[in-house]
Amino acid sequence: MKSIIWIIAGSDSGGGAGIQADIKAIESFGGHACTIITALTAQNSMGVDAINAVSIEVLESQFSALESDMPANVIKIGLLANVQQVEFIAAKLAHFKAQWETPPLVVYDPVAVASSGEALTEDDIIPTLKSTLLPLVDVITPNTQETQILTGHYLIGPSAVRDASEAFFNLGVGAAMIKGGHWDYPQGYCIDYCAVPGQEYWLGNEKIIAPHSHGTGCSFASSVAACLGLGYPLKDAFILAKAYINQGLKVSVRIGQGIGPVSHCGFPQNLADFPEVIEAGSWLGKELELEPWDRPVISGFAASETQQLGLYAVVDSCEWLKICLENGIKTAQLRIKNSEAPDLAEQVKTAIALGEEFSAQVYINDHWQLAIEHGAYGVHLGQEDLDSADLAAIKQAGLRLGLSTHGFFEMLRAHNYQPSYLAFGAIYPTTTKDMTGQIQGLEKLKHFVPLMADYPTVAIGGIDLARAPEVAATQVGSVAVVRAITEAADPSQAINLLQAAIKRQH
Known part of the structure; x- marks a missing residue:
């Protein structure tokens, strides 16, 4: 109603x-x-x-x-x-x-x-x-x-x-x-x-x-x-x-x-x-005398190589990253939330090497210092990171920057920085993180995509094989998935079916 x-x-x-x-x-x-x-x-x-x-x-x-x-x-x-x-x-x-x-x-x-x-x-x-x-x-x-x-x-x-x-x-x-x-x-x-x-x-x-x-x-x-x-x-x-x-x-x-x-x-x-x-x-x-005074807005990050990023795999280990790249995924993200993980630096290095081996665009989530240090293709940040990450250093290092957005205000805020791509989410409820009050749905996504037509765009959150076609039908440039691959009985088959479903709508 x-x-x-x-x-x-x-x-x-x-x-x-x-x-x-x-x-x-x-x-x-x-x-x-x-x-x-x-x-x-x-x-x-x-x-x-x-x-x-x-x-x-x-x-x-x-x-x-x-x-x-x-x-x-x-x-x-x-x-x-x-x-x-x-x-x-x-x-x-x-x-x-x-x-x-x-x-x-x-x-x-x-x-x-x-x-x-x-x-x-x-x-x-x-x-x-x-x-x-x-x-x-x-x-x-x-x-x-x-x-x-x-x-x-x-x-x-x-x-x-x-x-x-x-x-x-x-x-x-x-x-x-x-x-x-x-x-x-x-x-x-x-x-x-x-x-x-x-x-x-x-x-x-x-x-x-x-x-x-x-x-x-x-x-x-x-x-x-x-x-x-x-x-x-x-x-x-x-x-x-x-x-x-x-x-x-x-x-x-x-x-x-x-x-x-x-x-x-x-x-x-x-x-x-x-x-x-x-x-x-x-x-x-x-x-307007807003603080902090000494934090300029850094904009104009390196462009993505394509507007259509396709199926975007978000995984929490290099083992999963390798499976995704071996099965033809060209855009992926290593998302390790535990910043105290003893092998974090080694995982980042391995992820970057895998991206080079398979000629894929591999983004490192959150850990921008390690991404810069080891020469990553790109880094993905949330809105809260805009207030703390050294964006000037990320830009100077030539890294691509992907930004998460949850709604119209955050989307327009991200636009200030002219990132390499914009991610919209969560499209559906998801168990991978608490998105209470931030579910966007297809109707909002249909407004986001044409407004941000100059950027590669990514939809993420609760998307599986059944939902991928209707998400791709909004003409969003990429569909990001997590559990649709990592919880599949046959990950290789899941990747092939997801890629086919997205391709049919584009």
């Missing part, structure tokens, strides 16, 4: 923002949008003429109808017109979170003032928001003005953005996504910030000059809600929502005599619409 997203917001009679924009954004990501309308606004592209708040009785009837038949995976909240609505909806959310078997996630876009500057609420709802609603919010998506109103922090620099997010946490909010469309720092760039306690993410892109941007805030928050409804992690919802808005701004057009709406163009498919994941060592990272 589709993910069900409830939208609690006002109706925009001009069709550019509010419920109308929310539905378009949610449907773009494959969610099913249900609506609980808080106000009927009379507005067009020129401004807001009237706000007609609905009664609590009308709100109750809408809640009752949905709750009895279509409970929400995620609830997205926009315009709340008065204190009574805030109190009523807060009580409803508290009930759902306490009583539902699977409590809904709550995404709140704190709409109080229209982009034209007109107040959208009947009275001052801020104190009631802080005391009743915000402690129930999982993700808040304010712009700079809304952030200042709710936290009292003026966003005059990176430290102020962090302070504002801490203020949201102190009010009980789970995560803060502070949008930077009105924060011109660095000049000419749009910087967006997402944080949960103990972790932060920065995104940046050149500011898109678009005169028609009505509904961007609603659409961003609803995109976040839709992605969370799909089970995407927060950082993936963050980067996809930003890409969704970027692509819409680039093609938005005038409808009416004033500010036209942001366009709704479906799931982001173009790499150029995605923002940069800002690393501490990049120039944007330095502008």
Whole structure:
């Protein structure tokens, strides 16, 4: 079944923002949008003429109808017109979170003032928001003005953005996504910030000059809600929502005599619409005073010899590596997790020699120092290794670099380094390592592959002979397997069947 997203917001009679924009954004990501309308606004592209708040009785009837038949995976909240609505909806959310078997996630876009500057609420709802609603919010998506109103922090620099997010946490909010469309720092760039306690993410892109941007805030928050409804992690919802808005701004057009709406163009498919994941060592990272200062982003590693790496064997011994290479596998990885193994250096040397003997591309997992020392073809690293490995030394030694990614955010982060190939996983649950919360599935893989078309791509995780054809059908350049070979009754036959299954799809 589709993910069900409830939208609690006002109706925009001009069709550019509010419920109308929310539905378009949610449907773009494959969610099913249900609506609980808080106000009927009379507005067009020129401004807001009237706000007609609905009664609590009308709100109750809408809640009752949905709750009895279509409970929400995620609830997205926009315009709340008065204190009574805030109190009523807060009580409803508290009930759902306490009583539902699977409590809904709550995404709140704190709409109080229209982009034209007109107040959208009947009275001052801020104190009631802080005391009743915000402690129930999982993700808040304010712009700079809304952030200042709710936290009292003026966003005059990176430290102020962090302070504002801490203020949201102190009010009980789970995560803060502070949008930077009105924060011109660095000049000419749009910087967006997402944080949960103990972790932060920065995104940046050149500011898109678009005169028609009505509904961007609603659409961003609803995109976040839709992605969370799909089970995407927060950082993936963050980067996809930003890409969704970027692509819409680039093609938005005038409808009416004033500010036209942001366009709704479906799931982001173009790499150029995605923002940069800002690393501490990049120039944007330095502008934002991110630490560590002395770790530049190293990019442009030696290219792989082919875009199609074929069947990719990941094994934990040279004995298995030799069997794979003898049976025609041309890309393989030696993955020995025990860094204290007494024969580790000897295994690495042997693996490199086997690669040379069989003219194969053999990557060494994790142990980049030994890979450099003994002249390996390449090294494979995880995302966590990007913060500790000497990437400059790996590049200088001429080694190829493969990087693991788990989702859209990590994929875009890996793109900063321009590695030799990108691995996407885990596609299916696997027993070789704990991948809780990181299962990607075929649908995500179908998005990853065209986005990263300039790289050799690898799918890994839980892939066996039965699954290999459908994985290869996504046109991913390589299918990596572990147990499908090492636990096969006849490894040679398993390799031949896997190679044939992949070849038929390419």
